[in-house]
Amino acid sequence: MGRRIRISPQTLSLLEALLHKPTTWHHGYALSQQTGLASGTLYPILMRLEKLRWLETNWEQPGTAAGRPPRHLYRLTSEARAWAREELSDAQKRKFWKPALGNA
């Protein structure tokens, strides 16, 4: 699965949120609300996942919502989903992390 990164509890929380609806595109603010991560914590994790090509990104179509700019969308790649499930399971077994949303 390419280069491994440091799996912090915050990263695991984000992976859980992304796996909640794995094929759906997620907004940044929504992810922040789900995981409880501030923007200053959330976006570095997203940038790291994107650099490792575990995260797909996309922009909303312009004009989707009037009066505001297009938003950036995120979801895990198909290869990354299996890895993410594995990591979440390992972390739970090690009691390193507790799920907030339930198993993905």
Added chain:
Amino acid sequence: MSTNAPKSDQRFAPTVARAIVRVWPAETREWGQAFAAELPAAETAGATSTWLIGGVMLLLREWLKHAWRSLGRPIGSSASESTAAFTPRCSRTPRTPLWLMLALTLSSIAILLHPEVRQALTYLRSAYTRHGWTPEEWSSYKELTRISKTNRDAHLLALLSLLSSNAEQRSQLSQEAIQRDPSLTWIDYEQSRTPVFDLRKQITISSDRIARLKEWDPQNSIPHILAAEIIADSPQHEEWEAAIRAKRPSDAQKHIAANPVWIAEMHAAFSAPKYDSYTAQATELVRTVSSQFSIRDPRIAEYILSWKRVPKFLLLDDYAKFLTIRGSDSETIGNTQQALGSYLEILRFAERVKLGAETPDEQYFVEHIGQTAGEKLAPLYASLGRSNEAWMVSFQVAQWKAEHDPRIFRYMPLRYHRAEFKSLVWSGLLINLAGLSLLLVLPLALISILFVASRRKTPAAQRGFIDFCASLFADAAPCLLLASSLLIFFTYHPYAQISRAFLDGGRTAPSLQSFMSAMMVPYAIPDNFDFLHDPVSQWSALTAALCLLLVLFLSRMLLHRSKSVV
């Protein structure tokens, strides 16, 4: 969800978000836009503020990463630009990563600030600008003068009297120094100094001071030589001027040699038990004041010892000739005792000077008169059957002849063998070339780096020949700067060590000759490179370079114009 958020919040948050996106580093600006696009989703003012604070933290983080990454890129290139290839229009960007450029430049600055390198550069500046040739221009002299206003230390006053160019000040300072410390009476001899290159100047020292010097040092030749010089001074100048007016050779020597008072003083000088021109005392004075007041400027020692008062050799030569003639005349009439006495007087004086004198020019002079006397004395001894004495005199003469090679006499008051002199002047040339390259490299480096940095947003296809040259020089400049700094340091370091050791004194202190040679190095260059120090050559080179640049620009302008017309 607050639908009645204050208007100021509604304006403020997007303004801040836009500002954050504007200053976001270009390579990750998309993420800044992503962050800003989420802002309308924040439901409360508190949520908006929290989101914005997070954005500011993100921005700082991205900027730190951008700054760190830019150290690994050459100056003038952006993250998206390829630095590896030449473009079709030769608009290469520099190759050197910024961190390396900074490291090289800072290293060069550190070396240039080293005291030894600063010393070498100061001397180089003197060699080219004639600035700093007199003590009054030195910060060390000014500092010592300032100290002397409140501290009337005898040694300090004595040293200042040797450095000052004002005759009245010299006299006052030396008198006060001697009054405070009579062991400094020898500086009376230094006060009788006249400019070397102005023969019209006469020796001005009062008879009281000469008498004081004689009383203080009765066994020394020097006070008698000084008295004889005073006696001969006026008649000599009058005769020279008369000879110039009458356009005839001067026979000043004949007039002087007829003066019995002068002969008596010279006889006392040649017969005195010791010869001491106070070079050692002058050296110790410099060392004492340097260590006492922690002002260690080798130029002070160099100045005092370069201009060290020594006897007027012409006058000593006149007396030696007088004795030689008297000896020859005595031989002719069969008065061998008087002949022996005349020749021995010269020879013994020469031996005492060889033992007591420290400056090479004193040594050089007495080798000459000693040889002349010895060549008369040896056959006379032989004719009297005193073969051992004849042999010893011949041996002495042969030894002095071997040392008295005019070819090894360069840059008075020093003397060198050819190999030694070559080594000095080539070291001097290296230092001069390194200094000149610094002078050229520093402004060109600054200009090229500023130029490249200012053109960093210009598309590669629009960069031309000047961009190419500027980027080439921006790459080369830090290396050239470091190389020049290191060259100056390593070339001058051994000589700086000699200067320092000389000022420190002690048993391992280098000789006067070594010290003066070390001080000479930044000014010395091989004869073929004399043009470097010649102002006319400097101006010619500068004019030629400017003309070349002008021709280059004009030709490019004309070419450009002819292309536009076509």
